[in-house]
Amino acid sequence: MQSNIGRDVARPDGPAKVEGRAVYVADLSVPGAWFGGTVRSNVARGVLLGFERDPTFDWSRVAFVTAKDIPGENVQALIVDDQPVLAAHAIEHFGEPLALIAAQDEATLERALAAVRPRIEECTPNFDPELSTRVFKSIRIEKGDIDAVFDALPVGARIVEGVYRTDSQEQLYVETQGFVAFPPDETGTIKVLGSLQCPHYVQKALVRCFGILPEKARVVQMETGGGFGGKEEYPSVLACHAALLASAARRPVRMIYDRHEDLAVTPKRHPGRVKIRAAFAADGTCLALDADVLFDGGAYTTLSPVVLSRGTLHASGPYRWPNARITGRVVATNHVPYGAFRGFGAPQTCFAIERVMDRAARALEIHPYALRRKNALVAGDTTATGQRLEWSVGSMEVLDAIARSSAFDRHPWGVARQETGAKRRGFGLSFFFHGAGFTGSGEALLKGRVRVDLLADGRVEVLAGSTEIGQGTNALFTAIASEALEVGALDIVLATPDTARVPDSGPTVASRTCMVVGSVLASACRTLRERVASSAGTTWRERARTFLLAGGDGSVTETYASPAGVRWDDATYTGDAYPVFGWAADVAEVVVDVDTCEVDVVRFFTAVDVGRALQPRLVQGQIEGGSLQATGWAHLEVVTTKDGRFEQDRLATCIVPTTLDAPRFEVTLVEVPYPHGPFGAKGVGEMPMDGGAPAVLSAIEDALGIHATHVPATPERILALLEKSHEVAAR
Amino acid sequence: MKPIFNEADPIELVLRVNGTARTLRVPPMRRLLDVLRDDLGLTGSKEGCGEGECGACTVLVDGDAILSCLTPVCQAEDAAITTVEGAGFDTVRREFLEHGGAQCGICTPGMIVMTRAWIDACRRDGVEPTEDGARIALAGNLCRCTGYGAIVAAALAAAREGSA
Numbered sequence: 026m027q028s029n030i031g032r033d034v035a036r037p038d039g040p041a042k043v044e045g046r047a048v049y050v051a052d053l054s055v056p057g058a059w060f061g062g063t064v065r066s067n068v069a070r071g072v073l074l075g076f077e078r079d080p081t082f083d084w085s086r087v088a089f090v091t092a093k094d095i096p097g098e099n100v101q102a103l104i105v106d107d108q109p110v111l112a113a114h115a116i117e118h119f120g121e122p123l124a125l126i127a128a129q130d131e132a133t134l135e136r137a138l139a140a141v142r143p144r145i146e147e148c149t150p151n152f153d154p155e156l157s158t159r160v161f162k163s164i165r166i167e168k169g170d171i172d173a174v175f176d177a178l179p180v181g182a183r184i185v186e187g188v189y190r191t192d193s194q195e196q197l198y199v200e201t202q203g204f205v206a207f208p209p210d211e212t213g214t215i216k217v218l219g220s221l222q223c224p225h226y227v228q229k230a231l232v233r234c235f236g237i238l239p240e241k242a243r244v245v246q247m248e249t250g251g252g253f254g255g256k257e258e259y260p261s262v263l264a265c266h267a268a269l270l271a272s273a274a275r276r277p278v279r280m281i282y283d284r285h286e287d288l289a290v291t292p293k294r295h296p297g298r299v300k301i302r303a304a305f306a307a308d309g310t311c312l313a314l315d316a317d318v319l320f321d322g323g324a325y326t327t328l329s330p331v332v333l334s335r336g337t338l339h340a341s342g343p344y345r346w347p348n349a350r351i352t353g354r355v356v357a358t359n360h361v362p363y364g365a366f367r368g369f370g371a372p373q374t375c376f377a378i379e380r381v382m383d384r385a386a387r388a389l390e391i392h393p394y395a396l397r398r399k400n401a402l403v404a405g406d407t408t409a410t411g412q413r414l415e416w417s418v419g420s421m422e423v424l425d426a427i428a429r430s431s432a433f434d435r436h437p438w439g440v441a442r443q444e445t446g447a448k449r450r451g452f453g454l455s456f457f458f459h460g461a462g463f464t465g466s467g468e469a470l471l472k473g474r475v476r477v478d479l480l481a482d483g484r485v486e487v488l489a490g491s492t493e494i495g496q497g498t499n500a501l502f503t504a505i506a507s508e509a510l511e512v513g514a515l516d517i518v519l520a521t522p523d524t525a526r527v528p529d530s531g532p533t534v535a536s537r538t539c540m541v542v543g544s545v546l547a548s549a550c551r552t553l554r555e556r557v558a559s560s561a562g563t564t565w566r567e568r569a570r571t572f573l574l575a576g577g578d579g580s581v582t583e584t585y586a587s588p589a590g591v592r593w594d595d596a597t598y599t600g601d602a603y604p605v606f607g608w609a610a611d612v613a614e615v616v617v618d619v620d621t622c623e624v625d626v627v628r629f630f631t632a633v634d635v636g637r638a639l640q641p642r643l644v645q646g647q648i649e650g651g652s653l654q655a656t657g658w659a660h661l662e663v664v665t666t667k668d669g670r671f672e673q674d675r676l677a678t679c680i681v682p683t684t685l686d687a688p689r690f691e692v693t694l695v696e697v698p699y700p701h702g703p704f705g706a707k708g709v710g711e712m713p714m715d716g717g718a719p720a721v722l723s724a725i726e727d728a729l730g731i732h733a734t735h736v737p738a739t740p741e742r743i744l745a746l747l748e749k750s751h752e753v754a755a756r
Numbered sequence: 757m758k759p760i761f762n763e764a765d766p767i768e769l770v771l772r773v774n775g776t777a778r779t780l781r782v783p784p785m786r787r788l789l790d791v792l793r794d795d796l797g798l799t800g801s802k803e804g805c806g807e808g809e810c811g812a813c814t815v816l817v818d819g820d821a822i823l824s825c826l827t828p829v830c831q832a833e834d835a836a837i838t839t840v841e842g843a844g845f846d847t848v849r850r851e852f853l854e855h856g857g858a859q860c861g862i863c864t865p866g867m868i869v870m871t872r873a874w875i876d877a878c879r880r881d882g883v884e885p886t887e888d889g890a891r892i893a894l895a896g897n898l899c900r901c902t903g904y905g906a907i908v909a910a911a912l913a914a915a916r917e918g919s920a
Contacts, residue, residue: 036853042861043849043868045800045840052799197900199804199812200862250802250862251900284805495860495901642856642906649903650859676809676898684891687904 026511029504030704033642034514037499038248050203050220050247051281058205059088060134061270061280064124064141065290069359069669070150071116073123079140087137088274090125095269097236101325102229103258105161108325108362110234110265116145117324118361119669120290122262127270127278150359150669154298154321159357161322162330164337166598168409169348174304174313181307185385189301189377191718191736193664194294194654195673196366197681200250202259202291203281206267208274209241215268216243221260222252222492223532228524230261231268239524246522252494253654254365257534258327259291288679289671292364293664295320295332295355297373299340301381309391311347311400314409316340318353318374323362329355332363334464336370338602339715341409342378343420343458344400349409359669365534367651368714371459372658376736379455379719384732387439393723394434397456397610398424412601417707419608419634419697424456426632426693431612433630438727449617453723455716456610460603461708462537465593468604472584473531475545477506477553479579480518483566485510485553487546488520490530491538496710497643498538504640505543505703509550512565528582536607536708539639541585543703549583556581588701605699605707608634611716613656613688615724622740622747624660626721629688633712634695637705641694648713649690655717657682660725660738769833773798774842784830788822789813791829792839800840800865804898811897814866814873815839821873840865848872848914857910859901866897871911878915885915 041047064076076091078084092099092113101108112123123143128134151157178184204219215235221227224244231242244264249256263280270278282291298319304312318336322329337353368375386393402408404418428434436452444450462468476488487506493499503517510516520527530542556577562568573579593600614628629652638644661680665672673679698705722733731746766781773796782791792798792815804810806825813825816838838844848871851857858864874893878885890911891904899907 033856036858038861039853039858040849042858042864043840043845043852045798045865047861048799049802049862051803052793054797197898198860198862199810199898199900200802200860201804249860251860253900284807497859646856646859646902646906649905650901651903653903654900675807676805677807681898681900682904683895683898684904684908685895687891690903690905 026513029507029514030639031641033640034500034504036497037503037519038493047248049200049250050205050218053205053218055205055277055279058277058279059127059129059274060131061125061127061267061278062134062138063122063266064126064138064143066112066116066119066121066123066143066145068116068145068147069119070148071145072148073112073114073116074144074146076124077142077144082137082140086128086133088127088270090269090273094273095234098233100233101262102233103327104330105326108327118359120361122266125266125270127274152358152360152666152669154319154356154358157356157358161326161355161357162333163354164333164352164598166337166349166351166409168346168411171313171315171348171350174348178304179306182312183305183385183388184302185305185381185388186302187381187384187734189299189380189734191297191373191376193296193363194366194658194662195288195664195679196253196255196293197679198251198253198255201282201284201287202256202263204264204267205277205279206264206271207277208271213237214241214243216245217264217268218245218247219260219264220249220256221246222256222494222534224492224522224524225490225529226258226532227261227264230265234265244524246492249492249494253367254369254534255291256494257365257532259364284676285674288674290361292327292362294366295322295329295363295370295373297336299374299377301377303381303385305385305389309389309396309399311344313348314341314346316351318351320355320370321358321360321363322355323358323360325362327362327364329363331464332370336374338410338460338464339371340374340378342375342382343402343456343608345402345406346409351409360666361671367654368711369535372655372714372718375457375715376718379457380722380734383723383726392434393438393454394428397454401456408602410602411599417605417636417697417699419695422695422697423608423610423632423634426695427610427612427630430632430691430693431630433612441730447618447620449619449728451615451617451724451726451728453613453720453727454610455720455723457715458606458608459536459712459715460606462541462604463535465595465602468541468585469587471531473542473545474528474582474584475530475542475549476528476580476582477549479553479569479573481573483569484516484518485512486518486520488527489542489546490522490527491542492522492533494533496647497640500643501539501543501640502546505547506550508704509547510554516565536710536712539706540702540708543706544701545583545585547703549581552583553579553581604701607707607709607712609712609716611652611720613717613720613724615721615728617725617728622743624721624725624738626656626688628691629656630691631713632693632695633709634697635709636699636702636707637696638694639704639706644694644709645692647709648692651713652690652717653682653687655714656688656721657686658737659718659721661686662737663739769830771832771837772835773837774839782829785828787825788827788829788832789824792824798839798841802862802865804862811870812863812866814869814897816869816873819876821870840868845872847917851910851914855906855910855913857902857907863897863899867894867899867907870894870897871914874911875915885912887912
């Protein structure tokens with residue numbers, strides 16, 4: 026039998042997608058369904074006093090739900106119980122949901138929404154994280170003694186300092202968020218169907234909101250049109266809203282956001298400010314790192330503590346720092362809550378440390394490639410948390426590969442080339458790692474489960490809570506299961522993620538679906554194969570049928586166990602932050618128009634160590650797609666706020682890259698197998714988001730001689746830096 | 757002044773969708789996208805933005821790619837409308853699958869329809885299909901998954917296959 030590892034299998038979800046048959050939540054035809062809408066705050070901070078409802082409107086025609094109508098707890102269950110499902114008193118951000126309305130048609134819904142006015146006493150909001158006194162989470166990582174280094178620097182050592190800022194970013198999944206909810210059935214079960222990444226998160230939210238048992242909250246994932254983290258936590262909010270309306274209206278309710286509403290109220294990437302002070306020996310050796318990370322968390326905790334965790338754990342970059350102090354805090358403001366977005370805190374800190382490496386290279390007159398190579402962590406080294414890197418450390422391999430593909434190591438970076446034209450070309454490098462799976466003890470606590478069931482015809486059904494959101498879970502699980510069972514792809518059936526059927530495999534986040542859930546799946550399949558192996562038959566299906574007819578138990582459920590020896594101390598932030606890291610290096614080639622200051626990323630080289638590329642086409646898709654989100658964030662995706670509102674309120678102003686903005690990608694897959702991953706694989710989903718911004722800004726520096734410190738490097742920001750550099754030159 | 761007609765009042769019109777004539781009573785200014793999706797059950801065409809920025813709702817009207825979210829249904833009366841569910845997309849579909857041009861799939865219908873419009877235009881005008889040509893043709897269709905490389909490769913492969 027031909028192996029499906031390293032060879033692309035057909036996407037099980039592919040044919041329906043290209044024929045227009047795939048069913049997304051907005052495509053559901055639900056007879057008798059009403060339309061749901063949300064009454065929102067038009068201020069960023071205030072106190073809700075009540076609602077004025079226009080008496081001329083016939084309110085008996087609609088369902089109207091406020092905080093008082095919530096049968097369970099008015100809590101959006103996630104990490105900390107600070108966010109209500111509907112504001113009852115305090116209002117903490119613009120667009121906060123205050124009440125819900127459902128009506129039989131959209132026109133009536135619009136009239137009803139216009140006929141209600143919340144009475145709000147406005148309070149003074151704070152939008153500046155530096156001024157915030159409410160800290161969601163603070164973290165301190167300490168290694169060695171940085172003060173001793175800074176107090177007594179060796180001869181020739183250099184200190185490099187900088188403050189690096191990153192603005193927010195919109196996930197811009199092309200399918201907006203949406204749910205269809207059904208009222209409780211005769212058993213009291215509430216069913217919701219939606220666009221989501223994490224069915225069991227939604228289930229937990231419904232359990233708290235309705236005060237019901239988990240088996241009474243049934244969550245079904247529809248085909249999902251992109252997530253990128255944006256459908257990690259927010260679907261729980263929308264599912265609760267739709268289900269509350271369905272309960273009140275006693276009929277199914279559709280809530281499909283239009284793009285304006287989606288852009289206005291759903292969580293985006295945390296804006297970041299990273300201050301770095303780093304000491305390097307004269308020969309470029311990293312001596313000490315002092316980094317301080319500040320993230321704006323927005324109005325509620327959501328996932329901010331974990332985003333900060335990943336941010337601080339990646340602030341050192343993939344470098345050997347004998348001494349490091351990394352402090353971080355994520356604070357409350359009256360912005361719309363920020364949340365999960367691919368990379369999850371790491372892109373912000375990766376950007377800062379990579380810009381510092383460029384600055385150090387310039388100060389020390391060492392080539393940026395050589396500086397990175399000199400300090401790159403290798404097997405046997407320890408990270409800032411004291412994690413000793415044991416396995417699958419592809420740092421040198423990706424640096425070798427990027428030099429081969431881009432020849433950046435021979436490029437005279439930052440050296441003034443006598444270019445005089447309006448278009449200036451530049452190249453920039455970034456080098457980065459990304460922890461795969463949940464941070465610290467997360468996977469041990471999560472205990473992700475997978476079930477495989479032998480069907481009567483001998484096929485094997487995979488039951489997992491992991492969702493297909495475009496990244497290729499379905500094809501990946503087909504390949505892993507068929508390889509572990511030693512059967513063909515056609516012998517594998519995938520269950521729809523439906524909490525009534527599939528076990529909780531943990532969320533579809535954190536680059537964990539392949540490495541963590543995939544390893545549990547492989548293990549469960551091997552167990553099943555061994556059970557069936559001795560049954561009579563010449564083919565798998567024959568043996569399987571014999572096994573079942575003899576009364577064999579064809580159902581196997583297995584649970585993830587962290588590799589032996591992985592230790593993490595949450596109190597001191599020391600130990601094995603992740604079971605393993607992916608490694609990567611990017612080189613961006615840009616052409617900058619000095620008249621308009623527009624940046625064109627023309628080519629993008631990337632070398633990525635994924636352990637083993639189980640499905641090369643999927644891995645390539647993750648890398649190219651993630652890299653484009655990264656280069657988009659680097660120079661053209663602008664997300665700004667004014668008085669707590671996002672200024673980019675529609676796709677005409679919320680810009681993301683088109684075919685004409687996308688570089689030509691040259692991807693090199695590097696494979697340094699991870700012994701505890703399925704067939705050597707580790708995570709890849711988030712990593713491509715980390716390196717694009719620093720590589721592009723490094724290339725802009727190469728082209729123009731300006732050290733941009735703020736993402737995105739818009740034409741306006743580039744112009745300001747050019748003007749400043751001309752002023753300096755003129756003095 | 758009294759309006760000549762009330763745009764909310766349904767009118768009877770005939771739409772020819774994917775080769776079948778359908779008689780409908782619809783308000784004339786209803787979006788073609790809503791008629792296709794809600795009235796005719798053709799949910800392959802998607803709504804990503806509702807204002808002509810994302811291209812997910814692209815359909816062919818008499819061979820031209822148009823944005824069905826910006827088109828009142830009355831404008832498509834008597835025209836031949838082809839959606840992603842229609843005929844003539846086999847090569848493009850196959851190449852999208854072969855190259856990994858469909859990930860989450862939500863932009864895919866619009867991409868496939870636009871790709872075919874581009875291939876047809878290349879043929880009609882005797883233009884050699886090139887990568888730059890494909891990128892220009894697909895610049896109005898947003899994809900957030902792929903980075904576009906796989907989509908452009910699929911479009912080119914389909915264009916070359918068809919002309920061979």
